[in-house]
Amino acid sequence: MKPVDVKELMINSLSADTNTEDAMRKLEDKGVKYSFSEGFRDKVMLSIFSAATTVNREVEFIRSMNSIFYRIALTGVAAIVILLLSIFLTQGSLSFNSFLGLSDSYDESIVCLLTGN
Amino acid sequence: MIKESYKSLVEDELVKSSLEGDKNAFGEIVTRYQGMVARTIKGMLGDSVFSEDIGQEVFIKLYYSLSEFRGEAKLSTYIQKIAVNLTLNEIKKRKRFLSIFSQKGNSEMHEFEVADQDYEGRKDANEIVTKGLMKMEPKFRIILTMRMLQGYSTKETAEILDLPLGTVLSRLSRAQEQLKGILNKLS
Numbered sequence: 331m332k333p334v335d336v337k338e339l340m341i342n343s344l345s346a347d348t349n350t351e352d353a354m355r356k357l358e359d360k361g362v363k364y365s366f367s368e369g370f371r372d373k374v375m376l377s378i379f380s381a382a383t384t385v386n387r388e389v390e391f392i393r394s395m396n397s398i399f400y401r402i403a404l405t406g407v408a409a410i411v412i413l414l415l416s417i418f419l420t421q422g423s424l425s426f427n428s429f430l431g432l433s434d435s436y437d438e439s440i441v442c443l444l445t446g447n
Numbered sequence: 448m449i450k451e452s453y454k455s456l457v458e459d460e461l462v463k464s465s466l467e468g469d470k471n472a473f474g475e476i477v478t479r480y481q482g483m484v485a486r487t488i489k490g491m492l493g494d495s496v497f498s499e500d501i502g503q504e505v506f507i508k509l510y511y512s513l514s515e516f517r518g519e520a521k522l523s524t525y526i527q528k529i530a531v532n533l534t535l536n537e538i539k540k541r542k543r544f545l546s547i548f549s550q551k552g553n554s555e556m557h558e559f560e561v562a563d564q565d566y567e568g569r570k571d572a573n574e575i576v577t578k579g580l581m582k583m584e585p586k587f588r589i590i591l592t593m594r595m596l597q598g599y600s601t602k603e604t605a606e607i608l609d610l611p612l613g614t615v616l617s618r619l620s621r622a623q624e625q626l627k628g629i630l631n632k633l634s
Contacts, residue, residue, distance in 0.1 A: 336572045337630045340579055343595035344623040346616055354598035360572040364482075364489035364596065366499050371477045373499075374506045379470065 336360065458522040465513055473513075477506050480526050483597065487530045490592035492537060493581055501537055505530045520606075527597075527607045531589060538585045575633065582629040587622035590615065 336357075343353045414424060421428035453475040456464070464472035484505050488498045508529050516525055576595075580588055593604040605615040 333572075333575055336575045337579075337633075340576065340591070340595060340630065341623060341626055344591060344619050344626060346601050346619055348594075350594045350600065351598035353595055357572065357576065357595065362572050362576050362596075364486045364494075366481055366485045366502050370481055370499065370502065371474055374477050374503050375470065375474055377503055378473075378507055378510050 459518060462513060462516060462518070462522060465510075473510060476509070476522070480523060481506075483523060484526065484530045486596040487527065487592055488534050490580055490596045491534045491585070491588055493577060497537065501533050502530075504533055508533070524603075524607055528609070531607060535585065535589070575630075578633060579626060579629055583622065583625055587618060587625055590618050590622050591626065594619075 339353050339356060342348050343350055417428055418424050453461070453471055456472070456475065461472045461476050465476065481502065484502050485498075488501050488505075492498050492501070505526065509526055512529075516522065580591060583591060589608065590604060593599045593607060599607065601615055601619065602612065604610075605612045608615065610618075
């Protein structure tokens, strides 16, 4: 096909009443072909399904973090209970002062310092 | 044997199997429509290194939106729409890039020569088509790609591009005028 014929075919394919399928076939016969490289399908499949694997790994990681969090939280609660129990046994009450390790007596120097009396 | 059995499946069966997690069924969809997608993308962007990446993006997007495909239109039309949208987005990105880094960003023709290569002196069919396409404005280039490389009718072109038939008809005649000017300069 001469360059003039190719140009004419291109221009004619933009006419509303042209049989475009015919024009397309003629161009294909003359080597006007567009295709992706070999192995394109495999690349697509790899991108899709390796991405899916990554997502699954993320989900697994979040699940394992959740179970670890529950274990840490339970251990923390148990430690608090043991601490309260030991305070109650040693101090005889669960008041705020006993919780902070302070005795009931005031430190008068601090009171003087704060109030000025 | 497995490949042969998938080849005989119709679009709906392939979509259904893909949604059920059958990788080979989706692979068959890729095999069937990769040529069509390549024609659209390479017709619009030229044979650049990015064309294949966008081709992959088309099928990845298809895979994740397959559940939204209701079967009202042909699967090929659905894929074609994804390809057209991603290609036009890529052209917009490049246009923005050119307008930032080049003073010629707003000139009429140069900005559309996205994959123009040194074809001077070579006049075979492939080069003429590629050069002619690359010199056109994207809105006309997409029409020429749909008509000349995909063989779509005016109605099908309007459906894929989501444009009224009248708009496609007017763009056809304007694209034809632009193409005539471009091809005359090529000779």
